Amino acid sequence: MTTQAGPQAVPQTTPPAAPLLRMTGIGKRFPGVIALDGVDLEVGAAEIHALLGENGAGKSTLLKILSGAQPPDTGTITLGGDTVAFRSPHEAQMRGIVTIYQEFTLAPNMTIAENVFIGREPGSRLFMNWKRMAEATRVVTARVGLERSPMTLVRDLSVAEQQMVEIARALSMDSRLIVMDEPTSALSASEVEKLFAIVRKLKADGISVIFVTHRLEEVMTICDRYTVLRDGRHVGKGAVAETSIDGIIRMMVGRAVDTLFSGRESATPGPVALEAKGITRRRHAQDPHAIELDGVSLAVREGEILGIAGLVGAGRTETARAIFGADPFDAGEVLIGGQKVSIRTPQDAIRAGVGLVPEDRKQQALFLSLAIRTNLSIAALDRIDRFGIFIDHKKETALVEEYKKLLNIRMASPEQLVGNLSGGNQQKVVLARWLALRPKVLIVDEPTRGIDVGAKVEVHNLLFEMAKTGIAVIAISSELPEILAVSDRIVTMREGRVTGEVSRAEANEERLMTLMTLGRAKAA
Amino acid sequence: MADVKRDTPAAPGFDLFGFLARFAPLIFLVVLMAVFYLLEPRFLSQVNLFNVMRQVSITGLLAIGMTFVILTAGIDLSIGSLLAFAGLVAAAVAKGGLQDRFTVGEDAVGYGWQLAALAAIAIGIAGGWLQGVAITRLKVPPFVVTLGGMSVFRGAALLFAAGGPISGFDRAFTWWGQGYIGPVPVPVVVFLVAAVIAHIVLRYTRYGRKVYAVGGNPEAARLAGLNVNRIILSVYVIMGFFAGLGAFVLAARLNSAEAVAGTGYELTVIASVVIGGTSLFGGVGSVFGTVIGALLIGVLLNGLVLMNVSSYIQQIIIGVIIVLAVAFDTFAKSRRRRA
Numbered sequence: 121m122t123t124q125a126g127p128q129a130v131p132q133t134t135p136p137a138a139p140l141l142r143m144t145g146i147g148k149r150f151p152g153v154i155a156l157d158g159v160d161l162e163v164g165a166a167e168i169h170a171l172l173g174e175n176g177a178g179k180s181t182l183l184k185i186l187s188g189a190q191p192p193d194t195g196t197i198t199l200g201g202d203t204v205a206f207r208s209p210h211e212a213q214m215r216g217i218v219t220i221y222q223e224f225t226l227a228p229n230m231t232i233a234e235n236v237f238i239g240r241e242p243g244s245r246l247f248m249n250w251k252r253m254a255e256a257t258r259v260v261t262a263r264v265g266l267e268r269s270p271m272t273l274v275r276d277l278s279v280a281e282q283q284m285v286e287i288a289r290a291l292s293m294d295s296r297l298i299v300m301d302e303p304t305s306a307l308s309a310s311e312v313e314k315l316f317a318i319v320r321k322l323k324a325d326g327i328s329v330i331f332v333t334h335r336l337e338e339v340m341t342i343c344d345r346y347t348v349l350r351d352g353r354h355v356g357k358g359a360v361a362e363t364s365i366d367g368i369i370r371m372m373v374g375r376a377v378d379t380l381f382s383g384r385e386s387a388t389p390g391p392v393a394l395e396a397k398g399i400t401r402r403r404h405a406q407d408p409h410a411i412e413l414d415g416v417s418l419a420v421r422e423g424e425i426l427g428i429a430g431l432v433g434a435g436r437t438e439t440a441r442a443i444f445g446a447d448p449f450d451a452g453e454v455l456i457g458g459q460k461v462s463i464r465t466p467q468d469a470i471r472a473g474v475g476l477v478p479e480d481r482k483q484q485a486l487f488l489s490l491a492i493r494t495n496l497s498i499a500a501l502d503r504i505d506r507f508g509i510f511i512d513h514k515k516e517t518a519l520v521e522e523y524k525k526l527l528n529i530r531m532a533s534p535e536q537l538v539g540n541l542s543g544g545n546q547q548k549v550v551l552a553r554w555l556a557l558r559p560k561v562l563i564v565d566e567p568t569r570g571i572d573v574g575a576k577v578e579v580h581n582l583l584f585e586m587a588k589t590g591i592a593v594i595a596i597s598s599e600l601p602e603i604l605a606v607s608d609r610i611v612t613m614r615e616g617r618v619t620g621e622v623s624r625a626e627a628n629e630e631r632l633m634t635l636m637t638l639g640r641a642k643a644a
Numbered sequence: 645m646a647d648v649k650r651d652t653p654a655a656p657g658f659d660l661f662g663f664l665a666r667f668a669p670l671i672f673l674v675v676l677m678a679v680f681y682l683l684e685p686r687f688l689s690q691v692n693l694f695n696v697m698r699q700v701s702i703t704g705l706l707a708i709g710m711t712f713v714i715l716t717a718g719i720d721l722s723i724g725s726l727l728a729f730a731g732l733v734a735a736a737v738a739k740g741g742l743q744d745r746f747t748v749g750e751d752a753v754g755y756g757w758q759l760a761a762l763a764a765i766a767i768g769i770a771g772g773w774l775q776g777v778a779i780t781r782l783k784v785p786p787f788v789v790t791l792g793g794m795s796v797f798r799g800a801a802l803l804f805a806a807g808g809p810i811s812g813f814d815r816a817f818t819w820w821g822q823g824y825i826g827p828v829p830v831p832v833v834v835f836l837v838a839a840v841i842a843h844i845v846l847r848y849t850r851y852g853r854k855v856y857a858v859g860g861n862p863e864a865a866r867l868a869g870l871n872v873n874r875i876i877l878s879v880y881v882i883m884g885f886f887a888g889l890g891a892f893v894l895a896a897r898l899n900s901a902e903a904v905a906g907t908g909y910e911l912t913v914i915a916s917v918v919i920g921g922t923s924l925f926g927g928v929g930s931v932f933g934t935v936i937g938a939l940l941i942g943v944l945l946n947g948l949v950l951m952n953v954s955s956y957i958q959q960i961i962i963g964v965i966i967v968l969a970v971a972f973d974t975f976a977k978s979r980r981r982r983a
Contacts, residue, residue, distance in 0.1 A: 446867055470869040484867055487860035489927045498857050499868045501850045510848050553868065 146195035173349035187219040188212035216296035228275035280311040373629040390422030393592035399452035427607030473560035488539035500556035523552035544575025680947035700942035701831035707916040709886030717926025722793030724906035729801040731891035734764035735810035735901035757817040765888035772884020776877035811900035821897025860927030
């Protein structure tokens with residue numbers, strides 16, 4: 121990709137490589153977290169630039185700053201030589217920066233034309249001029265190769281076509297820089313090819329593109345230059361032609377891998393507690409953005425912690441939810457203690473001895489308006505009832521006290537609202553809820569998301585304790601160090617398939633990252 | 645990043661807002677009664693107080709059922725119509741059919757108040773169950789289902805009795821509406837007994853826990869292994885039960901059942917529940933609060949009557965109070981979130 125782009129390439133009059141966009145020393149902190157720490161990003165004119173990094177490396181925050189959704193705490197942004205400070209996405213768009221998010225922002229019940237010109241409809245103040253709008257729409261949709269009438273409703277379009285509408289909208293705003301966040305994650309292989317053709321055409325027209333993706337092969341195919349973020353800092357940049365996938369992976373992972381490995385002695389795992397065979401879940405009409413699962417098989421033994429590693433969208437959470445009966449699946453079976461079990465609802469799973477600590481504590485696990493007491497005991501009412509009808513207040517208090525001690529939950533009283541606890545203590549309440557059920561298998565999805573470092577260590581130790589008592593634990597985490605720290609064995613996933621299995625002794629971040637980004641489906 | 649929050653293991657200091665939020669209805673009730681007493685001393689006479697309580701007992705019964713529904717973040721607009729229909733069926737049973745619907749007093753022969761009460765409750769439960777099935781299986785929002793039910797049951801009531809009233813029951817029947825136990829009117833006893841039972845169910849049983857959990861966060865309840873649909877269905881059945889019971893007591897009190905009975909009850913009933921502090925968002929509230937809410941409305945209306953305020957203005961006042969109560973709830977909720 122060294123040849124200069126087509127006839128409209130920006131003339132090289134300015135001093136060597138004056139970039140279109142230059143973000144310098146961008147910093148952003150949230151309470152307790154430094155999201156970005158002095159990040160630089162440079163994108164040249166008519167350049168396709170890859171923005172890379174693990175989950176949580178700071179890509180999203182950087183994009184939000186670039187698109188005007190959030191102001192930076194420090195740093196400057198120059199665009200075409202002018203210093204700019206966007207106070208809203210609208211201002212960024214006026215300056216020619218348009219961001220296309222993973223979740224499209226189109227209105228499904230409106231036409232293509234209305235979506236392209238939403239908020240900027242041509243016409244008088246009261247009435248819009250449909251004819252002019254349709255013509256203008258046809259011009260931009262033709263540029264992205266979308267062969268649909270401007271009057272088609274967006275909900276009748278495929279995901280790929282909706283993406284084209286998003287790009288057409290960006291073109292209609294005369295954008296100079298289009299940011300695409302994971303644009304290929306919802307596309308099929310042939311649709312990806314089409315998207316690349318559009319992106320190359322944009323480049324030929326002198327438009328720059330920032331491309332955020334986890335698929336490194338795509339970076340090698342389409343991008344000119346790259347920037348790698350890790351832990352809120354930029355750790356590498358350069359020309360794609362001068363690096364390799366391995367090199368990029370090393371930069372993405374980078375940290376000292378010898379980080380605190382807890383002194384957990386390798387337990388001798390017991391018999392297989394849970395086995396999932398060929399779990400398959402297809403996309404359905406009602407849920408076109410759902411992540412598909414394609415024959416996922418895995419097994420976990422009593423007293424073992426099995427880690428599942430994968431990037432966002434790899435199907436980790438979906439696998440957990442399928443095994444737990446939270447989402448239906450189309451094919452495959454679950455065996456518990458060697459017996460095939462029909463799991464259609466969470467109740468079935470719980471009856472079979474499986475628990476799930478879901479990834480989103482507040483939305484999926486907690487009753488924020490209710491007391492700790494209620495939150496903790498809700499799944500284990502059998503342990504604290506009288507005559508099967510009434511709740512024995514004393515037994516319940518004893519239950520809460522038992523787990524308060526066991527898990528070191530810091531709370532004022534069992535009547536305290538769970539919404540008033542810190543994230544770490546909330547998570548302990550959720551863990552206690554499942555421990556109170558005495559499960560055989562416990563699946564924990566992002567068990568330490570959004571909780572502070574001290575609580576993290578406590579949660580990890582709890583997982584070890586559980587395994588010691590013979591519970592089979594499945595741990596899902598976006599943080600590789602966490603997966604490496606807690607797991608006895610690690611399964612990697614990519615695009616709804618299991619791509620590898622590594623024992624703790626053989627596992628390191630590079631190996632996992634390779635399997636997560638490049639791995640092919642493992643032969644069953 | 646709201647998770648980065650310090651723990652407060654020690655009991656927090658006195659929270660004036662929390663105290664007010666919890667006891668506001670009770671405080672308001674006491675203040676209102678004091679004001680009415682100052683303006684009109686007759687207000688606090690025993691006769692008048694029992695009068696107020698008898699007036700609220702029917703809508704109060706319905707409000708107990710509505711508390712269950714609103715705790716799950718649902719709503720039931722059909723109760724007035726269902727009450728009318730159930731009342732007519734009960735009346736017909738009491739009179740042994742529709743032939744001599746106007747025969748008054750002891751001459752009436754029929755199947756007795758026991759079967760009449762059972763019939764009213766059975767109709768109520770059936771109506772609630774049907775709506776609950778539509779809500780949980782067909783996934784139609786409760787607002788729409790019960791808005792439809794409002795029309796369906798009213799139509800059924802009109803059809804059943806050909807538009808006319810059915811009146812004149814024996815004394816054993818009317819005792820349930822007009823009788824006294826000591827100085828206390830029977831409907832008041834029925835209301836208070838039902839309230840105590842409902843309070844125990846919600847506070848001290850597994851079932852009650854599940855109602856709060858489903859209302860507080862249905863997805864979390866599902867993932868904790870609760871059968872969310874069954875709980876939601878059950879609260880509409882309970883609502884139906886109270887509509888049937890209310891229908892029976894109302895027919896007994898008026899010695900008559902008619903197809904237009906209960907018109908507009910949904911407003912008073914929902915107002916009682918919401919004023920009593922039960923959140924329309926679900927998961928927060930109590931039967932105790934609902935009883936206070938029902939009494940508050942009763943006292944307000946009674947006091948306004950004693951002060952010769954037009955009933956039109958009363959309607960306006962009730963409407964404004966509902967909106968204010970919900971506004972207060974929304975405000976309290978946003979405060980909880982920030983807390």
